Amino acid sequence: MVNSKTPYSPGIQPERPLIEPISFKPHHPAATGFRPRLKRQSVLTLLLLAVCGCLAWFLFSAKAVYIKTTPEHADIDVSGILQLKLADRLLLLRGIYELQISAAGYSPLVTLLTVDEPRNQAFSYELARLPGHLRVATPGVEGAEIFIDGIARGTTPALIRDIPYGEHQLLIRSERYIPYEAILMVEGLDREQAQAISLAQAWAEVNFASRPAGADVFVDEELLGQTPLRAGILKGQHNVRLKLNGYKPWQDHLTIVPSQTLDLTDIALEPADAVVYLVSNPPSANTTVDGEYLGLTPLELAITPGQTSTIKLYKQGYLAASRKITAASGDQLRMDVRLEPELVQVLFNISPPDAELFVDGSPSGAGPVTLSLPAREHQIVVRRAGYLDYNTRITPPSGVTQQLNIQLKTEAQAKLEQIKPVITTHAGQTLKLFRPDSFSMGASRREPGRRPNESLRNVAFKRAFYLGLHEVTNEQYRLMNPTYTSGELEGVSLNGDQLPVARVTWEQAAQYCNWLSRQESLPHFYLEEGGSITGIDPQSTGYRLPTEAEWEWAARAGNDHQLLKFPWGQAMPPTEKSGNFADQTAANLLGKILNNYNDGYLASAPVGSFPIGNNGLYDMGGNVAEWVNDYYGIMPGGNTVETDPLGPINGEFRVIKGSSWAHGTITELRLSYRDYGDKQRDDAGFRIARYLE
Template identity: 40%
Template sequence: MSELIVREALGERRFTATDFPIAVGGQGSAIVMAGRPEGAEAYLGLHEDQLFVQPADGAEVLHNGVPVRNSTWLRSGDVINFGAARLRLLAQRDNQRVVEVDDGSSGNITAPPIIDPSSRLAGGGEDDAERIDALQFRPTGQVQARPGATLDVKKIVIGLAAAIAAVVLWFIFTATSVAVRTDPAEAVVDIEGSLPALRFGDRVLLRPGDYLIKATREGYSPAQLQAKVTDESNQSFSLKLQKLPGRVRVDVPTQARVTVDGKVLGDAPGEFTIAPGKHTIVIAAARYQPFSGELEVMGEGKSQTYKPQLVPAWAEVTVTSEPAGAKLLVNGEERGVTPLTTQILAGNHPIELQLEGFKSWTTDVQVKANEPMSLGPVRLGLPDGKLALRSEPSGASVSVGGVYRGQTPVSLELRPDISHNVVLTLPGYEAATRQISLAAGENRALSVPLSGVFGEVTVQAQPADAEVFVNGKSVGAANQKLRLVATTHDIEIRKTGFVTYKTSITPRPGVSQKIETTLLTPAQAKMAQTPALITNKADQQLKLMPLGSFTMGSPRREPGRRANEAQRNVQFKRPFYMGVSEVTNGQFRKFKSEHRSGIVGQHTLDLDNQPVVGVTWTEAALFCNWLSQQEGLPPAYENKNGRLVAVQPLTTGYRLPTDAEWEWAARYQGGGKFRRYPWGDALPVAPRSGNYADVTARLLVQDVIPDYDDGFAATAPSGRFPPNPLGLLDLGGNVAEWVHDYYTVSADSSEVAVDPTGPADGKQHVIRGSSWRQSSVTDLRLSARDFGDSQRNDVGFRVARYAE
């Protein structure tokens, strides 16, 4: 048969011998029958150009009305039923077979009656004979012999052979060829399962099902895997056997520690179990140089010996002396008497020879591993004399024959029977010289008084009752003249409640010197040590503000006064810095690059050197937190319930100036005086005193200052106008400024508020200072207070922070 033609409702399909077996059933099958469950219910097979049908496991298939469970040959006219669906095998034509598919959807088709298989097999005639031939492909049941039949042994043997052949053919046609490979390939493979396996080289015929595949080989650990065999082609399974570890005996001449691949295995000589392959072995043994090498282990449970060549870490050193019999010490350890050969580890070692009645001899020797060396003969000399030298005062430098030998008190060893020139020097004292000669082994003590050289130092200090200490010793009250030895002295001036003043001075004969100081309180000292000017990561300068107290607000009768300018006494105790200028667009865009301050009329507000505007109080506070983060400072603001609020107590991080700090810095004039306006205490507006609503702003604002021209209709670049007495810019004019405090209206109070930070809660924040939009007396005053909760094109901000 060259091909099988399948006729379906939508046309014909053609299958060749390579397409078999062909699955028949529901969705997913090669021939799909309408209304059938998903998956194959039977397979059409081809053997020696003869078609057969094989039901799938558990499927109900009828062949010419007879239920079938095994493979069954097909002939022309046969009908195969799958529920309401059918296959009909039409007559063969031109070496082609035709199968017509009827899925039962086109009307009723007469089906052959369902016949009990046993009744059909018991009948006679040609039809029955043909049916028996077709059934030889599947397992057969018991068939009753025909009456009168005689037993023929030959026929029985032939029948058994045919049955066996049919079973073998059934197994071959229904089994799957599976490849089983092992590494190494010489392993013995055993397959366990409910059905037998036929092997052909490295391939095995197996019926679909579950199997346990095992592989063994001497010297390897057994391997196994659970395999699920299906009817798919080209299935393969691989098993890799692992070599067993090897037994390695490490043979060394002394006890040593063995390390393989960084893991300590134990002490050698000894035997170790090591995984097969290449390894790095390290051997550490006392008195031997560290050894490192490559070890290749055969594995497979085999034994091998590894014998490294350890190199000694010592050498033999021979020492001789004249006279002989001197005691030899190496690193302070006694080794014996000369002449002597001893083993010394490689490296630098101090060696000493001692013999009673002779001077000890010492040297350092550099020993190289495994290289013998000799010392001597060493000639031992007579013992030195010993001089115990003291001076008054002590600490004098001593030199013998021009060579420095230490400071008094000192013990000197001098060559015997020779005159030595001994010189003692001490700053502020005259040098002293002595000629000393000692006999061999003589011990002598000598004390030398030193004559001082003096200078005068006058000490003046405030407070006058402060106490003066010289080199830690009290010499009385300040404001006195001291006579001191002409050497360096440590001077301290102390008084309770003040920071101690410390200095050093070296008096000089004939030259009068003076120490003059005013003691500071701890607070004054801390302020003195705090930098007056700092620069932050946004290139902004901040100045340290003076501390003090003032009356905040304005008197009730001051022209232009508002009701929110209540007077109260404020004192500043905590040092703080204030930004010299307002934050510019360029500086703010380092934090928020997309910010734009906009334009007003035909005038831009967005140049890098113009003050930033169009920012909310929250954006200004977030900029402060960002700046603190850049410098590793604790943030001054935190998020609580979706709102940005001040951390309590306030940290040293960057923040907005408080309402009180802003007014203190803006009105401060020095000498206990405070300004009413940015330029002074009276109107009119002084020329070039700031950027206000001037004649150039007539097209932008309704009210302007008559006859005043500052040169800028809107915002001016930072720093275009003179600073105030504290060196701060634009506290009046240019832009108004957000400050730290929540806005509130309070009554006048006589109580002193120390470092106030405003109300604990509120809805709006205070705005201080006049801007380019303002011209009225009310707004130009430095005590004026505004408020808001949204951005404006004339409101910006400057930063502040506590110094500690």
């Protein structure tokens, strides 16, 4: 072995010790074999270390989970073994657990709890309260109906189970009691609540007593019994009637207040009236008893017993009747009264005299005739072949002879009387009725200013027609076309509402006539196809443009004087303010003007600004020239008479009649002047016409 006392120096080899041999004796195990054993303390230590290691790992890996419940005292059960409760928290590993929460009075909750990564996690759960139970009683009243939230739940006394927690509307209802209503808070938790409800009575005691006793008592026509009587009557307004044979009914109107007793114990019944059933011939006679009006016959009258009453009857056309009657109490009598007619003389003067007269549907002779008629209303009819029936109603006055003059009319006469001399259109134009006969239109070759197209023509009219007093205005035209504008000329507006519409084509004027016809449900005069005028319907009574012959007749004829040459008379120059022509104010705008004439307007003027002209028409000369219905053509003269001429059946241009604000020569100012065109013009407009029939 090494001598510890021998010093050791580096680089010097120590002396090697002497190793002495010893004897070796091997150990032989017992025959039972060798089993190595650890000490018990070592095993326990290892186990403790393992447990501590697992616990340390669990504490390090687990999450602190806080579970809040409502109610707070609920029992919480989380599935799984590895969990540790520390104070109000559970230590759980990440994962999904089954969570069960329960509490007395609440519905248990079973759900999944997911524990995630965060170290601290919180969850909140609220248990639903179990329904509650309500025991309802109405002391002193059984069988009252119970309603919870409007649903019938039985009658008292009753235990109503399984009412959800919360507020509920409680209604208790019983006949003859005031309904009880309240908001009830049900606490749930499978607990029973008790409600004892005292219902307030909805009636009052009423005591009835009459002299004499034994009268039937009716409340709202329901028989309750006989006097003396004590009855419970519901609150509110009631009609009460007592009835006893031989006595007048007693009645009153009562207001019942709950619980307030009412005494009606001194009711004195009066002896019954006598009853008279009154019948008149004829019926429906006005009736009075002792001056009091009681109605129309037939009637049931109550007559005061033991005294004389006066009954009077009145009916128009009959003499008044009077009767006196005395009856005993309880008598039931019938009275029949025949009314005598009150006759009045009526003289009928009828023309023609052989016409037949009917009075109230009965033949009564032919006129003239005098009849005695009752002084009441009568239906009068007079008839004769070839004439319209005459119908009227008359009431001859009492004591006076009446004279009735009746003139029958033929259908033509009646129709003529119904024709309106003036009409107003939907757009506000006024048209006047004309019934012309015949005249010669055009001008003689010797007339100064005449043009070759103004040949003399003989014209006859068979159809009456209406013609507009004024030219159509911008305002009236815009009723059909709201965006239309007549524009302006050299800074002068042609577009004012009351100015005549201008710059319209003949077709636009014709389409306006058709539009106006539609507004009044009249047939179209102009035939349209695809938005274009394709022809005319001469039999139509719809609105149209006047024919050339109508226009010239209206402008020149129709009076006792000779045909007018100019709007103001027979010769040039125009009289002052006689129309809107080319005057001095338009010298810079127009070529030919009227010297020494000033109408005050550079271009068009509001319609009707100048004095009324021939036949009550305005602006037949001046203002704007006017489109008429006819195609333009050179018409041959001669002795042939044209009836209601409509012009050529076709052509390229349309006739324009009358002078305008742009005209100032003798040729243009004449009323026989004929112009034509197919385009719009600054100075061309139109007026409307229509046939009567």
